[in-house]
Amino acid sequence: MARIEVPMPQMGESITEGTVSRWLKEVGQPVERDEPILEISTDKVDAEIPAPADGLLAAIEVQEGQTVEVGTIVAYIDTEARSGNGGAPEAGPDSVTDGAPGPDESEESRPEPGPGRSPTAGTVPGETTSGQRAAGAAGTAVGRVPESGTDAEPDRLADAGTGDRRRSRSTPLVRRIAAEHGVDLDRVPGTGQAGRVTKRDILSYIESGKLAEDSRAAREAPDEAAESEDPRPAPTSSDLWKTFYGQVQHPEFPVRDGDRVEPMDKIRRLTAEHMVVAKRVAAHVHSVIEIDFTAVDRVRTENKRRWQERGARVSYTAFVAWAAARVLREFPKLNATISGDDIVYRGAVNLGVAVDLDPGLIVPVLCDADHMSLIGVGIKIADLAERARTRQLSPDEIQGATFTITNPGVLGTLVGMPVIPKGTAAILGTGAIDKRVVAIEDPETGADAVAIRKRALFSLGYDHRLVDGAESARFLLRLKEFLEDFPADA
Amino acid sequence: MSKTRPAESAAGAPAGREGVPRPPLQVRRLGTVPYADGLALQEELVGARRAGAMPDTLLLLEHPHVITLGGASDPAHVLAGPERRAALGVELFESGRGGDVTYHGPGQLVGYPILLLEEGRRDLHRYLRDLEGALIDALATFGVRAGRRAGRTGVWTGGSKIAALGVRVSSGWVTSHGFALNVSTDLSFFDAIVPCGIAGCTVTSLERELGRRVPTREAEVPVAAALARRLERRLA
Numbered sequence: 170m171a172r173i174e175v176p177m178p179q180m181g182e183s184i185t186e187g188t189v190s191r192w193l194k195e196v197g198q199p200v201e202r203d204e205p206i207l208e209i210s211t212d213k214v215d216a217e218i219p220a221p222a223d224g225l226l227a228a229i230e231v232q233e234g235q236t237v238e239v240g241t242i243v244a245y246i247d248t249e250a251r252s253g254n255g256g257a258p259e260a261g262p263d264s265v266t267d268g269a270p271g272p273d274e275s276e277e278s279r280p281e282p283g284p285g286r287s288p289t290a291g292t293v294p295g296e297t298t299s300g301q302r303a304a305g306a307a308g309t310a311v312g313r314v315p316e317s318g319t320d321a322e323p324d325r326l327a328d329a330g331t332g333d334r335r336r337s338r339s340t341p342l343v344r345r346i347a348a349e350h351g352v353d354l355d356r357v358p359g360t361g362q363a364g365r366v367t368k369r370d371i372l373s374y375i376e377s378g379k380l381a382e383d384s385r386a387a388r389e390a391p392d393e394a395a396e397s398e399d400p401r402p403a404p405t406s407s408d409l410w411k412t413f414y415g416q417v418q419h420p421e422f423p424v425r426d427g428d429r430v431e432p433m434d435k436i437r438r439l440t441a442e443h444m445v446v447a448k449r450v451a452a453h454v455h456s457v458i459e460i461d462f463t464a465v466d467r468v469r470t471e472n473k474r475r476w477q478e479r480g481a482r483v484s485y486t487a488f489v490a491w492a493a494a495r496v497l498r499e500f501p502k503l504n505a506t507i508s509g510d511d512i513v514y515r516g517a518v519n520l521g522v523a524v525d526l527d528p529g530l531i532v533p534v535l536c537d538a539d540h541m542s543l544i545g546v547g548i549k550i551a552d553l554a555e556r557a558r559t560r561q562l563s564p565d566e567i568q569g570a571t572f573t574i575t576n577p578g579v580l581g582t583l584v585g586m587p588v589i590p591k592g593t594a595a596i597l598g599t600g601a602i603d604k605r606v607v608a609i610e611d612p613e614t615g616a617d618a619v620a621i622r623k624r625a626l627f628s629l630g631y632d633h634r635l636v637d638g639a640e641s642a643r644f645l646l647r648l649k650e651f652l653e654d655f656p657a658d659a
Numbered sequence: 660m661s662k663t664r665p666a667e668s669a670a671g672a673p674a675g676r677e678g679v680p681r682p683p684l685q686v687r688r689l690g691t692v693p694y695a696d697g698l699a700l701q702e703e704l705v706g707a708r709r710a711g712a713m714p715d716t717l718l719l720l721e722h723p724h725v726i727t728l729g730g731a732s733d734p735a736h737v738l739a740g741p742e743r744r745a746a747l748g749v750e751l752f753e754s755g756r757g758g759d760v761t762y763h764g765p766g767q768l769v770g771y772p773i774l775l776l777e778e779g780r781r782d783l784h785r786y787l788r789d790l791e792g793a794l795i796d797a798l799a800t801f802g803v804r805a806g807r808r809a810g811r812t813g814v815w816t817g818g819s820k821i822a823a824l825g826v827r828v829s830s831g832w833v834t835s836h837g838f839a840l841n842v843s844t845d846l847s848f849f850d851a852i853v854p855c856g857i858a859g860c861t862v863t864s865l866e867r868e869l870g871r872r873v874p875t876r877e878a879e880v881p882v883a884a885a886l887a888r889r890l891e892r893r894l895a
Contacts (some may be wrong), residue, residue: 180828181782190730205830208730213812214757214783215730216828372734480870536861537808537818545817563850566861 173222175244177209177237180216187211188236189243194226200246207243224248347371414450417442436529447591451632455586458645462602462623464655471657476544483547486522489599489627490574491546492651494518494538497572500644503595504571507635521570521590522550524557525579531557532590534570578602584626594635597648600626682714683895686883688876689720694752694763697722697771701835704773709831714895717886718771719879722763724749726852729758729825736760739851749851756836758812758825760852766843766864768878772886776832780890787812787824789889790838794822796885797840797878803868814840819863820854840882842866842875 177187187209194206205217206226220226227247231237347354357374419441424430433441465488476483497504497518505514518539521532533553538546556562572593577585578601585598602625611618627648631641692700697720707713726737726749737751737760744751749762763769776786791807794814798805798821805816814822822840829835841864849862866873887894 181784181786183784184782203830210730210757211783212757213729213787213824214826214828215755216757216783217830219830535818537815540806540808540815541817542804549817565853 171248172245174242177239177241177243179239184211186236186238189231189233196226198226200226222248417445444588447588451589452634454633455628455630456641457626457628460625460627460649461653464653468655481544481548487547487550490520491543496648498539502636503644505594506592515571519569519571521573523575524554533557533562533566584628587630589630589632595631598628681892683893684887685714685716685895687718692720694722694725705829705833705835708773708775709833715774720769724764726762727752727754728760729756732760736853756825756827761823762848762852764848768840768842768875771837774834781832793886793889797881800881819861821863842873842878
């Protein structure tokens with residue numbers, strides 16, 4: 170018999186894999202050459218894949234939601250069985266279907282778009298005897314129940330709880346979404362065939378906000394469930410450890426006459442928790458350096474008018490942020506974090522810039538600061554700070570910082586020793602920029618001289634688990650060089 | 660930016676094709692089109708293009724407020740629930756294009772190139788890079804320096820996303836869907852979603868970058884011209 174392969178096509182030179190997003194045909198249905206039989210997605214593109222020849226779709230090897238390498242066989246087409254018996258001879262185990270559509274029926278059951286359409290063969294184990302056999306025999310069939318890859322299929326499946334059945338009845342895509350959002354599929358009402366949870370079901374479930382709090386917790390948990398073999402990670406002996414590093418209980422103190430007691434507001438509570446955890450986790454060390462702002466001042470004066478014409482105000486903080494972002498690229502350890510036994514070097518430089526809300530503190534994030542121009546940094550910081558003060562930041566805009574800058578100097582403080590935000594390796598504190606009397610060497614004569622210069626003390630708080638003293642010193646020195654010899658074309 | 664352009668297009672030019680005149684790229688400006696009508700129109704035109712009944716065509720239009728889901732969409736990236744969407748007057752659609760969730764609305768120039776990709780251009784990444792390149796070129800004509808980011812399809816300026824891409828390739832290498840460039844988009848509508856599934860990063864618009872009002876039509880010609888250049892075509 171003539172059985173031809175349908176491989177995952179190479180849709181571009183640099184494309185190495187594709188995800189089957191939707192089967193447009195079911196096993197047993199006739200297909201015509203060039204007629205789309207499935208849809209795949211790669212990156213930002215969805216593409217229809219046409220049948221390479223006339224025939225019957227004999228077997229589906231890769232289920233919806235699965236990602237496979239280019240060249241992997243996704244289906245077989247039987248080119249001789251056209252309009253013949255739906256169960257093609259020698260069809261692989263995956264093609265054993267529950268009531269495979271005959272030729273007449275298949276004409277009517279044209280695939281409807283949308284997740285609610287009937288599932289393809291092999292995805293419904295546990296429903297019929299043949300389906301169970303299919304799941305048991307095809308070790309790779311994605312729809313199978315995770316723990317039941319043995320011969321004792323029928324009984325185990327019959328006894329399995331609804332959770333197992335539900336899980337087995339949903340597509341890998343739905344299970345992946347469920348795992349990623351910590352949704353127990355048991356709790357999702359299924360409207361698909363035999364109570365199967367469809368993509369639309371889970372979409373509306375998530376949308377309805379029913380999982381509100383638990384999903385947030387699940388999203389913060391380590392994302393081990395992505396492969397969705399079992400979405401619930403087993404409890405481990407490190408729970409105590411996690412409690413110590415993850416939870417904060419503030420001790421209570423007696424209240425005396427004349428005291429006033431009020432509950433902490435949300436920002437205060439979050440800040441309090443964050444600071445305690447951050448201090449518990451990171452091995453804090455601080456180093457301080459003095460930086461001359463003569464060059465920065467010169468660039469600022471020269472460009473002030475031009476910037477004002479563009480409506481931009483480029484603050485000292487913008488200069489420091491711009492310089493720090495570039496220097497950070499040379500010091501990946503300062504743009505990293507320890508995570509378990511690993512070091513995670515962040516791919517992007519996202520600068521957190523602390524903003525005083527008086528009362529309160531918020532740290533909006535300047536994403537990809539190392540790719541921005543100086544004026545861009547100025548505009549963005551002004552925008553973030555303004556929206557922070559008017560409470561208009563979106564939650565996304567205060568997440569994902571890889572390095573933080575805080576400015577105790579804004580109110581005259583000479584130097585601060587800031588706490589390193591958790592999940593990062595370092596924080597830069599900028600002290601007050603003041604005119605100081607300093608001893609310098611006359612650049613022409615080399616003679617010692619007394620001069621008046623604008624200078625500031627910068628402190629770097631760094632996590633000594635990851636960053637050593639010499640490295641922090643090199644970082645500060647490089648930052649000093651950058652700011653004291655500020656590029657005119659920034 | 661302009662320095663890299665000739666090198667890039669020279670490297671991408673199909674060998675031995677110089678001097679062969681290609682049919683021009685037809686441009687159709689449709690004004691404001693409801694999203695559902697846009698889907699139906701594209702479906703029809705994809706068929707027409709595949710059948711050779713129509714030349715390669717770039718549709719330029721705007722949509723009324725709408726949130727659309729791509730094939731890779733995570734429903735959790737739609738932050739606004741049904742009630743808030745109703746209050747905002749925003750519809751929700753499954754679009755059939757690739758990519759994650761996005762928002763379309765007034766002030767955003769949407770481009771749907773309906774192209775039959777020729778033999779040497781049947782590469783999805785190359786097509787995405789061509790679309791990005793065209794938008795980068797078009798933005799440069801406004802004096803906005805924009806670029807690509809590795810692994811994050813779209814066009815970015817100053818760390819913010821200014822244009823989103825989402826493409827569909829139908830049987831026979833016919834393209835539909837395409838790009839959405841924020842010209843004077845009310846960016847607050849993006850608060851309703853996680854743009855393209857990337858948490859923590861922001862969107863911007865041409866108007867915001869320039870600090871002046873820009874009518875959507877003003878971007879149409881630069882975008883069409885830049886796309887034609889990237890595709891090595893003339894404009895019809």
